[in-house]
Amino acid sequence: MIVLGLGGMGSAALYHLAKRGARICGVERLGVAHDRGSSHGSLRMIRKAYFEHPDYIPLVERAYELWRALEVESGKSLLTECGLLLSGRPDFTLIRGLEECYGQHDLPHERLTAGEAMRRYPQFRLPEDHAAFWDPVGGYLRVEECVATHLALAQLHGADVLAHEDVLSWSSADDLVTVTTDQRTLQAKCLVLTAGAWMGAVFAELRAPFRVLRKVQLWYDSPNRARYEAGAFPGFYVDTDYGGFYGFPAVDETGMKIAEHTGGEEVSNPDELDRGLHSQDEAKILKFLGETFLGMQPRRTKFSACMYSMSADGNFIVDRHARFANVVLAGGFSGHGFKFASVIGEILTDLALEGRTRHPVEFLGLSRFANHAAR
Numbered sequence: 001m002i003v004l005g006l007g008g009m010g011s012a013a014l015y016h017l018a019k020r021g022a023r024i025c026g027v028e029r030l031g032v033a034h035d036r037g038s039s040h041g042s043l044r045m046i047r048k049a050y051f052e053h054p055d056y057i058p059l060v061e062r063a064y065e066l067w068r069a070l071e072v073e074s075g076k077s078l079l080t081e082c083g084l085l086l087s088g089r090p091d092f093t094l095i096r097g098l099e100e101c102y103g104q105h106d107l108p109h110e111r112l113t114a115g116e117a118m119r120r121y122p123q124f125r126l127p128e129d130h131a132a133f134w135d136p137v138g139g140y141l142r143v144e145e146c147v148a149t150h151l152a153l154a155q156l157h158g159a160d161v162l163a164h165e166d167v168l169s170w171s172s173a174d175d176l177v178t179v180t181t182d183q184r185t186l187q188a189k190c191l192v193l194t195a196g197a198w199m200g201a202v203f204a205e206l207r208a209p210f211r212v213l214r215k216v217q218l219w220y221d222s223p224n225r226a227r228y229e230a231g232a233f234p235g236f237y238v239d240t241d242y243g244g245f246y247g248f249p250a251v252d253e254t255g256m257k258i259a260e261h262t263g264g265e266e267v268s269n270p271d272e273l274d275r276g277l278h279s280q281d282e283a284k285i286l287k288f289l290g291e292t293f294l295g296m297q298p299r300r301t302k303f304s305a306c307m308y309s310m311s312a313d314g315n316f317i318v319d320r321h322a323r324f325a326n327v328v329l330a331g332g333f334s335g336h337g338f339k340f341a342s343v344i345g346e347i348l349t350d351l352a353l354e355g356r357t358r359h360p361v362e363f364l365g366l367s368r369f370a371n372h373a374a375r
């Protein structure tokens, strides 16, 4: 078996395949847990408050279990449940989606008014007409540690990692895949495609329902850092009239990490991503910080550009290749996929080894784009 791309999803697939005894090698054009794709920037949000689609809940429940199991096996701390405050106007997708999610699934949560939320966390100033939800099990994953841990344990279970090796092409014939890299030709019974923002390059059929967006992550320290530190301050997602913003408690001297989930310019070539910081990258973030955290006096300490791989409907793409049954793929994670990497690794392993999975992933299948591809 071969895994193409060892970022968030590929590292998890490599780990699960190796752990189930498959002879497996992973090929990655860059290094381990690098900062050129979509799985970097120290923290990623994990939450059961799933406003995007209630069908993600069984998957995220299993993802939590698998992250905890990975912590036990590795002895590393990867997931912190610091709690999350989610707030927006009652007619916004965020609040309507959360009502639907909590209506369909029995999950720990509290519904709060804006006033109640601000009494609990006086750091926030929220508009009076906002509703809020508290997700007590929401929190963050240490993203680079997760990728590195999956890869290290995959190797302990017998996987080979071919880093700094670029896959140039692949083909499938007679139940055998052939993968050509810039250094060798590999053959295997099955290929797993997890190329992130490069999925369109390694899987032409995906070009139609797929686009890549540039996103900038920013960190701000404050003279009042203690007010924003873990323990005193939660993770958050706030929907405003000018965008959706999320952030995390300060976990070190770089301060609070914050980013805009909405917006982002289209990237035509992921190899040429603009990695600089421009005033327009920061303008809305500074407006949001100024309005929401009075007295914070934010001082930027760090920034990092990253890419969202957007599917046409914002839901992931996890499936077998329509023509080649021995090729499975996962992409289009649309800016909310990392928390699922652990369970996506398990699902890709099921699909690669058994051709099917017990996990409910029909809603993530490629066939939903049939009309899109035809256009």
Ligand SMILES: Cc1cc2nc3c(=O)[nH]c(=O)nc-3n(C[C@H](O)[C@H](O)[C@H](O)COP(=O)(O)OP(=O)(O)OC[C@H]3O[C@@H](n4cnc5c(N)ncnc54)[C@H](O)[C@@H]3O)c2cc1C
Pocket: 004, 005, 006, 007, 008, 009, 010, 027, 028, 029, 030, 036, 037, 038, 039, 040, 041, 043, 044, 045, 046, 165, 166, 167, 168, 194, 195, 196, 197, 198, 202, 215, 216, 217, 259, 306, 307, 308, 330, 331, 332, 333, 334, 335, 336, 337, 338, 339, 340
């Ligand atoms: C700024 C930002 C914030 C985010 N926040 C969250 C969040 O809070 N919570 C959440 O759940 N999700 C979040 N996400 C989304 C999540 O991080 C991504 O969905 C996830 O990391 C994607 O993983 P991936 O494996 O698909 O891509 P990647 O991790 O980029 O991996 C793809 C890999 O394939 C390799 N590759 C590509 N082509 C080739 C080739 N030809 N040969 C060899 N190797 C190749 C690349 O080098 C890369 O390492 C965020 C994303 C961004 C950008």
